[in-house]
Amino acid sequence: MAEVHTAAPIRDGYRVVPIVRGILAIAPAIVITFSQDHSVALGQLVFGVWAVVSGVVVGALALRFLVDRGIRWIFAVQAVLTAIAGILSLIVVPDLRFLVVLVIAWAAATGVLELLAGLRAGRRTSASRDWLLVGGATALAAIAFLVFPFDPVSIVGLLGAYLVIVGVLLVIGGLSLKGDGAPAEPAEPAEHADPRSDAPRSEPNS
Template identity: 55%
Template sequence: MADARDAAPERAAAWLVPVVRGTLALVPSAIITFSQDHSPALGLTVFGAWALASGVVVGALAARLVADRAARWVFVVNGVLTAAAGLVALGLRDTSPGGVAAFTFTVAVWAAVTGILELIVGLRSRGRLTAARDWITAGALTAILALVFVLFPLDPVTAVGLLGAYFVVLGVLLLIGGFSLKWAASGPVGTGGAASGSERS
């Protein structure tokens, strides 16, 4: 039997997914911004802790609140991949201290895979799901982070600083998108608003 969520409008609390995701992204951005240490070890620690927490929390929320089947599974898979990347980063922090290559490679691989997956599901859902534009923006931003880490020779300070800037932009965009979806969903019927991932009328 097909999951009833696949045919149903998005749940009213679905706006929590981008809001929680955005809030979690602002935590490492604050740590990086206010830390005088921009070493690869700090980058691996901050990224690893964020990825582990974000992967588990956002993946679990998406599994319960995202109604569209394809999008739901993409976010669950991205949650698993993000948590796995966090474990890898925390392990590399102890085995290769001071290695900017380990930091940039870990972040680049994670960003490329998860960013492309989110971008694809956003493009496939464009015009059908309200949250598609936010998925496209977040996916493109994450994929661009991967390109920058791969194409440019970054020193440790620049690499960690770019990760912090990415978290700031991502967090703000997701919070704006999430609260916009919440306000649209709570508006009068027929105004065109819908919660994250809901079908447009």
């Protein structure tokens, strides 16, 4: 059991995960920034599409690049919650109160989950720092949506600001991530090598 808490919780090549997550977050933030329509309908559409795509992609990448079973489950649950929030955002009639409640519930749940992943990983990987940063930012976003002015322009603008901040953090974190992951495929043990290669060669009889 000690191996679970000392081995690297991620595989080599994990840096692609935060970079993809960051790009997925920055894309809808750009849509909100350059759109003159900051209506509730736009907010729910952008959040819904982003959440569904992000949930599916992050869930798949978690299964591929996370080694630690507990952390893998944390991100799998986070991905499912994100996808469900996205689906609800897309199918429910646009309503400001619903959007705010949905985003607060999603941000609180997924933020705490990512914080737990960072705490569980500890110093075993530098990715834990990014999990703590993004988890903290997402949990703080839940509080921000509670106290921000209750009008469509402010709420949709805050959503765009959150996405661009988290997106930049993730991309920078991915680019600066150290190669401290576990190898994707373990090397073949030496004892499995061909025993004939080390066997002494007998001299032919003269």
